[in-house]
Amino acid sequence: MTQTKGLEGIVAATSKISSIIDGQLTYGGYTIDDLAEHATFEEIVFLLWNDRLPKQEELDQLAKALVDEAHVDDAVLETLKKAPKTANAMAAIRTAVSQLALYDEASEDMSREANYAKAIKLQAQIATLVTAYARIKKGLEPVAPKAGLSYAANFLYMLNGEEPTEVAEKAFNQALVLHADHELNASTFTARVCVATLSDIYSGVTAAMGALKGPLHGGANEAVMKMLVEIGSVEKVEEYVHNKIENKEKIMGFGHRVYKDGDPRAKHLQEMSRQLTAQIGEPQWYEMSIKIDEIMQAEKGLKPNVDFYSASTYHALGLDTELFTPIFAVSRMSGWLAHILEQYSDNRLIRPRADYIGETHRTYVSINER
Structure with missing residues (x-):
């Protein structure tokens, strides 16, 4: 067997979602420069999940759904309120993301339609969880999203309780676009490994958040x-x-x-x-x-x-430092979900081998003779 430390240079999947070729990042064949300059984050979400840019009606439907599905069960918010003040933000939000599955009756429904619906919920709810956690830590109540605002504007609105400036909205939208996907990075690969066992979509994104938490990735x-x-x-x-x-x-x-x-x-x-x-x-x-x-x-x-x-x-933008990695998760949720849906569509269990370098030909010795 050929061993490559860290799987560097190993091609582990085929994908239509994003590519890095000759130093150029693309989403579905569109360069990151083109998309960062012109696209809304909602367009990116649709592109990653459907391999094409949306028509106006489709974009409007998605934008509305990302507001409509943002509600999080009070029990999940209660978990955030009970988290120790010293808790790591990513650990608290990762726990809440996992808990979302308990309040979704379709959490174990593995149909394409159900998983797509859950993807919309997760993309909507991750913004609610991050902003709610930030406000709870400051002794404030969570703020519900406002219809008619973009995803980027709503995030800043839910965080601060007031609508952002046009410059802040544009900057945050661009940041969300830039972080949305990045081929088989550590958290995305983790998500695909998890759901390749046919585990549910909530497990996949929870696993991804665990990987993103590390300082060599999202931190x-x-x-x-x-x-x-x-x-x-x-x-x-x-x-x-x-x-x-x-x-x-x-x-x-x-x-x-x-x-x-x-x-x-x-x-x-x-x-x-x-x-x-x-x-x-x-x-x-x-x-x-x-x-x-x-x-x-x-x-x-x-x-x-x-x-x-x-x-x-x-x-x-006025964001607390401990929110930097959770905000990364808000954007990258779109990419994780795209890869999870793609993995489900043509699944094979991901099971690499290890190059054993330990001792060999040992025989058991009873404990009184060791």
Whole structure:
């Protein structure tokens, strides 16, 4: 057997959902640059789940459903309210996502129609859970979505209790588009492995959230923001970064196993960071990021990935650092669900082998002779 650590370079599935070819990310054949510039997140959801962009009537129906299906059972919200104040946000929301299955009578219905309906519910409800958790932690009551607002605008509305500015809505929509799918990343592969056993869709996305929680996947932008706060000013960047490099410590938000010439999503988030930090009068977060970027490229030959500039972008939108990874889940839910539906449509149990490197030819020795 040929062994590849971390399955690097191994093709484990065929898919129509997204591709990364020659450093270019596409969703269903549309480049990420094209979609980030022009598409709404609702259009992306439809594209990922149906392999085509929606017509106006279809888009309107989906947008309405994402508002109509956002209600979460009070028992699930009660779980969030009872979570310890010290709980990890992703752990709390992952638990709530799993609990959603208990209040869905169709949770075990494996028909295509039922799973598509559950996909809409999950995409709607993840926004409710994240915003509700954020408000509960501040002693506030959850806010229901408002009909007529986009998915991006409704998320910010449910989070803050007021409608966002046009600039904030556009920036958040673009962030959702950029994070929606990324081929067989760790959380998506986890989701597919889970549902390949013919486990239910709720189990699949819960498993994916567990994988996303890790700092080498979804948690990287949290680490980036904590680093920026620790540095404090542009003047301190050079010393900080060089000390990290000399001590062989990792600077989060740089490099990517798939992209060798830079993450194509990063430039969009970089521009968002520039605009939003200037708008709120805190350009230092962008300026520090730029300085770190320049040093890392010059010293290590590493370019920023999607997590690096998303940190200062989310901060400028007024989002708490602990929400960065849950917000990643809000967007990536669309991709997870697309891959789960695709896995169900042509399923085969995913069962790789391991290259055994332990001892051999041992014989049992009774305990009094050991």
